[in-house]
Amino acid sequence: MLNVAIVGASGYTGLELIRILHCHPEVAVTCLTSEQSAGRKISDVFPSLRGRCDLLLENLEPVRVAEKADLIFTALPHKAAMEVVPTFLKLGKKVIDLSADYRLSDPAVYGEWYEPHLNPANLKKAVYGLPEIRRAKIKGAKLVANPGCYPTSIILGLAPLLKKGLIHPHSIIADSASGVTGAGRAAKVDSLYCEVNEGYRAYGVGGVHRHTPEIEQELSLLAGEPLQITFTPHLVPMDRGILSTVYAAPLKELTTAQLVRLFEEFYDGEPFVRVLPQGCLPSTAFVRGSNFCDIAPLVDARTGRIIIVSAIDNLVKGASGQAVQNMNLLCGFPETTGLDGLALFP
Numbered sequence: 001m002l003n004v005a006i007v008g009a010s011g012y013t014g015l016e017l018i019r020i021l022h023c024h025p026e027v028a029v030t031c032l033t034s035e036q037s038a039g040r041k042i043s044d045v046f047p048s049l050r051g052r053c054d055l056l057l058e059n060l061e062p063v064r065v066a067e068k069a070d071l072i073f074t075a076l077p078h079k080a081a082m083e084v085v086p087t088f089l090k091l092g093k094k095v096i097d098l099s100a101d102y103r104l105s106d107p108a109v110y111g112e113w114y115e116p117h118l119n120p121a122n123l124k125k126a127v128y129g130l131p132e133i134r135r136a137k138i139k140g141a142k143l144v145a146n147p148g149c150y151p152t153s154i155i156l157g158l159a160p161l162l163k164k165g166l167i168h169p170h171s172i173i174a175d176s177a178s179g180v181t182g183a184g185r186a187a188k189v190d191s192l193y194c195e196v197n198e199g200y201r202a203y204g205v206g207g208v209h210r211h212t213p214e215i216e217q218e219l220s221l222l223a224g225e226p227l228q229i230t231f232t233p234h235l236v237p238m239d240r241g242i243l244s245t246v247y248a249a250p251l252k253e254l255t256t257a258q259l260v261r262l263f264e265e266f267y268d269g270e271p272f273v274r275v276l277p278q279g280c281l282p283s284t285a286f287v288r289g290s291n292f293c294d295i296a297p298l299v300d301a302r303t304g305r306i307i308i309v310s311a312i313d314n315l316v317k318g319a320s321g322q323a324v325q326n327m328n329l330l331c332g333f334p335e336t337t338g339l340d341g342l343a344l345f346p
Contacts, residue, residue: 002331005031005069007060007084008076011185013098015046016320017073018053024324024338026331029053031068033060062087071331073323074098082118085143089122094330095143096323102126102145103214113210128218129326131335132270133159138329146326147218149318150176150211150233153244155218156273156293157308160266161248162222167306169227171249172219177234178242179284182314196237204233240315241284246308250299259297259306267295271336272317272325282311289313289344291321313343 004021006014009032021027032042034057042057043050058064062084065072071094074081081099088095104110105128107120117123127141128134130152138144147155154174161167177200183191190196203209212231220226260278267273274294276282282294295310312318321339328335 002027002071002327003030003069004028004327005033005065005072007033007065007072007074008080009042009057010034010037010045011075012181012315013075013319013323015049016315017075017323018042018046018049020316020320020324020338022052023341026333026337027327029055031055031058031065033058033065035060060084063091066091066093069093071096071327073327075320078114079118082122086119086122089142094141096129096146096326096330097126097143098146098319098323100148100210100214102143103128103147104217106217109213109217113213129322130155130218131322131325131329132156132267132273133218133222135329138326139332141330144323144326144330146319146323148211148214149178149182149242149312149314150209150231150244151215151218152318152322153242153293153310153312154215154231154246155222157244157246157295157297157310158219158248159222160263161297161306161308162219163266164262165223165251166254166262167248167250169219169223169225171247172227172229173247174215174229174231174244175234175246176231176242176244177236178314179236179238179240181240182242182318183235190235196235198237200234200236202232202234207231209233238284240313241288242312242314242318243282243284244308244310246310248306248308250304250306253304254299254306256298259299263295263297272339282309284311284313285343285345287311287313287317287343289316290341291317291325291339292343293317 038059082101107117126145129144263275276296
């Protein structure tokens with residue numbers, strides 16, 4: 001039995017980790033931390049857990065946490081994660097970090113978008129945890145940087161085309177819409193019900209959203225050359241889910257049928273990527289609560305432009321589900337263990 005700790009368990013990603021791991025036959029959750037709710041039962045913070053997980057939340061003391069766990073999920077804000085991850089690694093623990101702290105391999109880029117990195121040496125050791133692209137490296141990692149939610153939906157949508165050199169790498173535009181849980185659980189005016197309900201708005205416009213360098217880093221690696229994209233996120237008045245619509249100029253004439261076959265071949269055998277038949281489009285409703293990414297590629301017959309639509313649950317494939325998928329790879333469990341649940345519909 002693998003003992004795991006969740007550091008930062010009182011947020012939505014922490015809750016989702018507990019929900020998923022509760023059904024994992026090889027895992028026991030042995031430690032939960034929360035600075036704001038220490039001393040309370042996790043089931044008092046999240047009543048949905050009552051009678052299934054009633055662990056007391058603890059203050060974050062890295063050595064004490066490490067004594068209780070073999071593997072540690074860090075579900076902390078940026079900067080807070082890199083303050084504790086080095087200690088866990090020195091104590092011989094495997095870490096899956098759900099923050100942005102280890103996603104960018106270049107400390108200068110991290111400093112430009114966030115702040116100076118406290119332990120840049122670990123950036124080179126971290127493996128970007130997108131299993132469909134980095135499975136072999138994840139299996140041998142000590143530190144996995146769990147991808148962001150927007151990047152997951154966009155990278156999976158573009159990987160087959162960039163790998164095959166079928167699109168102009170500097171033509172990419174991505175519009176993504178996310179549910180409000182993507183903003184976290186902390187009280188913020190922009191996330192209040194009356195601010196969000198009955199509205200649909202863009203934010204982080206003009207290349208300033210912090211997921212931009214992460215997306216560009218991974219797409220550049222796939223393309224084999226540096227690239228930039230136009231990325232605009234949107235906030236949708238729903239709890240969870242991301243729908244990304246990505247546009248790119250083809251380098252040769254393609255049909256929708258050819259694109260669908262290309263994607264089917266590229267993702268053949270992938271347990272959590274579903275390439276939809278021609279004529280079908282993804283919906284967040286059909287991946288809600290699941291670890292699936294649904295993708296539909298097509299060609300705009302009028303303009304010749306390629307369009308890719310992808311849908312994920314931002315809290316599952318976009319965060320905690322993908323983290324458990326990475327844990328399974330790290331620990332030698334079947335990759336789908338604990339993640340076989342179907343979407344919650346309606």
